Amino acid sequence: MNDISVSKEVIRRLPRYYRYLEELKGEGVTRISSRELSDRMRVTDSQIRQDLNCFGGFGRTGYGYNVEELYEEIGKILGLDRIKHIILIGAGHLGQALANYTNYRRRGFCIEAIFDRDPEKIGMKVYGIEVQDIAGLEAYLSTHEADIATITIPKEEARIVAKRLVSCGIKAIWNFAHTDLELPEDVVVENVHLSESLMSLSYKAKEQRKKREESGQ
Amino acid sequence: MNDISVSKEVIRRLPRYYRYLEELKGEGVTRISSRELSDRMRVTDSQIRQDLNCFGGFGRTGYGYNVEELYEEIGKILGLDRIKHIILIGAGHLGQALANYTNYRRRGFCIEAIFDRDPEKIGMKVYGIEVQDIAGLEAYLSTHEADIATITIPKEEARIVAKRLVSCGIKAIWNFAHTDLELPEDVVVENVHLSESLMSLSYKAKEQRKKREESGQ
DNA sequence: TAGATTGTTAATCGATTAACAATC
DNA sequence: TAGATTGTTAATCGATTAACAATC
Numbered sequence: 001m002n003d004i005s006v007s008k009e010v011i012r013r014l015p016r017y018y019r020y021l022e023e024l025k026g027e028g029v030t031r032i033s034s035r036e037l038s039d040r041m042r043v044t045d046s047q048i049r050q051d052l053n054c055f056g057g058f059g060r061t062g063y064g065y066n067v068e069e070l071y072e073e074i075g076k077i078l079g080l081d082r083i084k085h086i087i088l089i090g091a092g093h094l095g096q097a098l099a100n101y102t103n104y105r106r107r108g109f110c111i112e113a114i115f116d117r118d119p120e121k122i123g124m125k126v127y128g129i130e131v132q133d134i135a136g137l138e139a140y141l142s143t144h145e146a147d148i149a150t151i152t153i154p155k156e157e158a159r160i161v162a163k164r165l166v167s168c169g170i171k172a173i174w175n176f177a178h179t180d181l182e183l184p185e186d187v188v189v190e191n192v193h194l195s196e197s198l199m200s201l202s203y204k205a206k207e208q209r210k211k212r213e214e215s216g217q
Numbered sequence: 218m219n220d221i222s223v224s225k226e227v228i229r230r231l232p233r234y235y236r237y238l239e240e241l242k243g244e245g246v247t248r249i250s251s252r253e254l255s256d257r258m259r260v261t262d263s264q265i266r267q268d269l270n271c272f273g274g275f276g277r278t279g280y281g282y283n284v285e286e287l288y289e290e291i292g293k294i295l296g297l298d299r300i301k302h303i304i305l306i307g308a309g310h311l312g313q314a315l316a317n318y319t320n321y322r323r324r325g326f327c328i329e330a331i332f333d334r335d336p337e338k339i340g341m342k343v344y345g346i347e348v349q350d351i352a353g354l355e356a357y358l359s360t361h362e363a364d365i366a367t368i369t370i371p372k373e374e375a376r377i378v379a380k381r382l383v384s385c386g387i388k389a390i391w392n393f394a395h396t397d398l399e400l401p402e403d404v405v406v407e408n409v410h411l412s413e414s415l416m417s418l419s420y421k422a423k424e425q426r427k428k429r430e431e432s433g434q
Numbered sequence: 435t436a437g438a439t440t441g442t443t444a445a446t447c448g449a450t451t452a453a454c455a456a457t458c
Numbered sequence: 459t460a461g462a463t464t465g466t467t468a469a470t471c472g473a474t475t476a477a478c479a480a481t482c
Contacts, residue, residue, distance in 0.1 A: 009448095009450095010449095011420055011421065014416070015416035018416065019396075033462080034463075035462095042397075045451095045463095049463090049465065050466085053464095053466075057465065059464050061456070061458050061464040062457065062462045062463050063458065063463070063464080065464095077420065078416045078419055084422075092314070093310070093314035093317045094311075096314070100310045101310075101411075104412065104415065107412070107419075109415060109419075147422060148422065171422060171426070171429075172418055172421070172425070174418055178236065178320075180259075186425060186429065188418065188421040188422055188424075189418075190414055190415070192411065194315075194318075195232070196232035196236070197409055198324075198326060198407070199231070199232035199295045200295075200407055201365065201389055201405065201407035202296040202297065202301060202365075203228055203295045203296060204228065204407070205301075205365060205389035206295075206296035208403060208405050209388070211403075212403065224472080226473070226474095250438080250439060261474075261476090262439095263475050263477090264473095264474065266440065267474075267475085269441095270440095270441060276439075278438080278439055278441080278482050279438045279482040281438085281440080282440090
């Protein structure tokens with residue numbers, strides 16, 4: 001479990017391994033070699049072995065990896081074996097979509113409170129949880145534990161709320177606002193910038209179209 | 218405009234430059250040096266110059282970059298200067314959230330049709346657009362142009378629908394389903410795997426907590 | 435002109451792939 | 459045992475950073 005230097009790339013790939021292992025488990029596959037897995041995932045077997053060895057030797061020479069075991073181990077590495085208390089800031093469409101996605105619960109992600117500043121939304125129920133006034137954020141956090149705050153509000157407000165969250169002791173933010181939050185070093189953030197994702201796709205589509213036109217003529 | 222080899226990393230960063238330039242424009246800044254921009258964006262000035270030079274010399278020695286001009290140029294590179302016809306597959310919470318996000322329209326992304334297979338959803342209006350029966354997908358695409366298909370349906374269905382989309386000539390897919398779609402080489406895809414993003418955050422939060430505990434004791 | 439800053443080449447750094455001895 | 463496959467070291471590849479001549 002020497003995780004002194006796990007690169008960002010490895011961390012990004014880890015959930016993907018988890019997904020493929022879950023699939024294999026569902027298919028009843030009990031063991032798999034890095035070679036077979038690499039075929040499925042379209043990466044090199046070398047990368048798989050290298051990645052997994054950041055966390056310890058899960059494989060057995062001449063055998064490969066035990067699917068169930070590896071699945072469990074990666075789950076633990078990702079922290080899926082414990083409950084993560086989540087609060088959601090923003091009860092708009094996106095916030096509601098995230099709250100309603102029940103699969104997170106299976107992985108220990110439990111939304112426990114939803115906040116918004118819109119009086120129209122306050123009091124409303126989303127996935128059985130009553131939307132609270134954001135004004136009560138500090139009061140809530142003084143009596144409840146929260147591991148992750150999910151932010152789905154416009155960027156200007158997001159920056160302000162992020163500061164409030166941090167001063168209440170929040171250490172992890174899942175940020176959907178279209179801005180980079182300025183956060184202290186000890187607060188981790190995962191940005192989901194949907195508009196940037198769509199623009200990248202637009203770029204790739206344009207390039208692909210160019211290519212088609214060139215070869216087509 | 219020598220874009221023979223623009224790396225994936227550069228493409229991912231491009232929309233971020235665009236966002237910062239828009240911000241600067243809003244602040245009334247007319248010119249900026251790679252050094253100043255690097256301070257804001259927390260990257261190296263060297264990387265900025267290197268990145269921008271993939272697409273041509275937008276700067277002037279001794280002056281820097283003209284904000285308005287660079288903003289426009291990057292917009293063009295990203296294909297934001299033309300209308301992109303989008304169809305949305307899946308009128309669930311996430312699909313509705315995406316359809317309702319009006320800012321995309323400003324960048325030329327226009328949702329023109331929404332499909333679902335659920336009889337409860339068919340006929341419903343989302344952001345003024347009537348949800349159609351997915352059975353009519355092929356008929357629709359035989360008479361309408363579409364540049365991008367957004368997929369927000371469960372993974373099993375997503376794979377099937379992706380095949381149908383491809384055989385109708387769709388060349389770009391924005392995929393929110395929790396699976397890797399098997400697509401021909403000439404079809405570009407941008408995956409948004411939200412659950413993987415959340416798991417990565419969970420990992421980072423766990424590591425950070427470990428660090429705190431170690432130093433705290 | 436002198437100062438500033440680019441575009442670009444070269445150096446460094448990190449991540450991926452290849453190779454293979456160890457071993458089940 | 460022979461065959462398979464790991465864990466790990468070394469080689470390669472690509473991306474980032476540094477440096478600086480060119481020049482506005």
